[in-house]
Amino acid sequence: MCVSELIALSVPDLTHVERDYLLEAFDSSWISSKGRFVAEFERRFAEFVGTEHAVSCTNGTAALHLALKACGVGPSDEVILPDLTYVSTANAVRYVDAQPVLADCDPDTWNMAPESVARLVTKQTKAIIAVHLLAVPADLEALRRIADEARCLLIEDAAEAPGARWAGMPAGSVGDASTFSFYGNKILTTGEGGMVCCHSEHLAARLRKLRGQAAHPDRHYWFDEVGYNYRMTNLACAIGLAQLSRFREIADKRAEVRSWYDEAFADIGDLVRLQVCPRKADPGWWMIGVVLDASLRANRDTVRERLQDAGIETRPFFAALSSLPIYEGCRTDNGSPVARFLGDRGIMLPTHTKLRRGDVSRVVDTLIAAIHQPVEMA
Numbered sequence: 001m002c003v004s005e006l007i008a009l010s011v012p013d014l015t016h017v018e019r020d021y022l023l024e025a026f027d028s029s030w031i032s033s034k035g036r037f038v039a040e041f042e043r044r045f046a047e048f049v050g051t052e053h054a055v056s057c058t059n060g061t062a063a064l065h066l067a068l069k070a071c072g073v074g075p076s077d078e079v080i081l082p083d084l085t086y087v088s089t090a091n092a093v094r095y096v097d098a099q100p101v102l103a104d105c106d107p108d109t110w111n112m113a114p115e116s117v118a119r120l121v122t123k124q125t126k127a128i129i130a131v132h133l134l135a136v137p138a139d140l141e142a143l144r145r146i147a148d149e150a151r152c153l154l155i156e157d158a159a160e161a162p163g164a165r166w167a168g169m170p171a172g173s174v175g176d177a178s179t180f181s182f183y184g185n186k187i188l189t190t191g192e193g194g195m196v197c198c199h200s201e202h203l204a205a206r207l208r209k210l211r212g213q214a215a216h217p218d219r220h221y222w223f224d225e226v227g228y229n230y231r232m233t234n235l236a237c238a239i240g241l242a243q244l245s246r247f248r249e250i251a252d253k254r255a256e257v258r259s260w261y262d263e264a265f266a267d268i269g270d271l272v273r274l275q276v277c278p279r280k281a282d283p284g285w286w287m288i289g290v291v292l293d294a295s296l297r298a299n300r301d302t303v304r305e306r307l308q309d310a311g312i313e314t315r316p317f318f319a320a321l322s323s324l325p326i327y328e329g330c331r332t333d334n335g336s337p338v339a340r341f342l343g344d345r346g347i348m349l350p351t352h353t354k355l356r357r358g359d360v361s362r363v364v365d366t367l368i369a370a371i372h373q374p375v376e377m378a
């Protein structure tokens with residue numbers, strides 16, 4: 001098979017607009033974390049999310065770390081997060097020496113189930129992190145209500161979900177703080193990069209201070225606490241500003257790809273399940289995921305190998321955090337059976353703006369053939 005026939009999982013959508021902005025930043029010689037693109041990208045991103053402030057940083061993991069630290073989460077605090085998420089969400093909780101508590105997921109939307117969160121709240125709960133998995137927003141109204149009743153913080157990990165909305169509210173605008181990632185496979189990319197958004201001026205000032213080594217604002221080389229170097233470069237922010245200016249175009253193309261998948265999967269019945277987007281949600285369609293039904297004998301990893309052999313790149317879902325040795329001791333809601341099942345049976349399919357309708361048909365036809373191929377006996 002020649003390389004041109006490969007269907008990649010993810011390809012960034014970069015044009016002359018990103019190139020022109022990047023070259024402008026380069027030619028200005030402001031290539032570190034000062035320069036016009038940093039302030040401009042932050043200002044425009046805050047407008048886009050609907051928050052007062054946006055503080056750029058090196059990546060989505062640093063954004064989570066900064067958000068938790070600036071919100072005062074620390075030792076002896078518990079933080080509830082979904083068992084099914086990228087490991088960063090839990091790692092950031094550990095960075096501030098707090099305890100991750102792992103909520104189970106909804107079997108249809110695959111997002112953290114509010115009723116599972118409610119069962120896990122204790123007096124130690126300092127924050128709930130809502131992750132908008134694969135850009136389908138979590139139930140922000142229910143999670144906000146639970147956080148308010150428990151008098152704890154709601155933080156949104158919107159790494160995968162810029163542009164998604166719950167009941168008309170942009171992902172990232174409901175939490176006390178929210179975080180985004182601009183990694184190369186994300187809806188908006190800057191190569192590496194991240195953002196923390198919030199409404200509070202006090203919190204934004206804390207985030208900016210911690211991001212820049214906690215340097216004293218008025219006294220040079222004076223540090224009254226331990227901070228971090230999590231600053232984003234002017235170069236990366238230039239790409240980010242260009243991507244943001246093209247957001248509608250990128251989002252529309254992704255929605256079209258999703259509609260091709262929906263069409264191609266229309267007759268497949270219940271053997272392969274797609275993520276359900278609740279009525280109140282407008283999704284961002286980051287990655288298209290499928291979950292192999294329990295009735296199928298086909299093993300998920302064998303199916304992925306068959307797709308790989310046919311030149312189609314895929315990824316398994318995130319493994320449930322509670323199945324990882326580093327997080328297996330965390331408190332869960334009855335062992336998170338749904339997150340465990342999804343983590344074992346889920347496959348992420350190619351999703352990007354360079355796909356053509358024929359590519360999507362090829363992915364789905366190959367997947368259907370792969371799940372029906374007889375299971376080889378050992």
Ligand SMILES: Cc1ncc(COP(=O)(O)O)c(C=O)c1O
Binds near residue numbers: 061086089157194
């Ligand atoms: C849900 C979630 N949170 C956090 C991150 C971390 O972002 P980054 O890779 O930019 O550190 C990711 C990245 O894939 C993610 O999917």
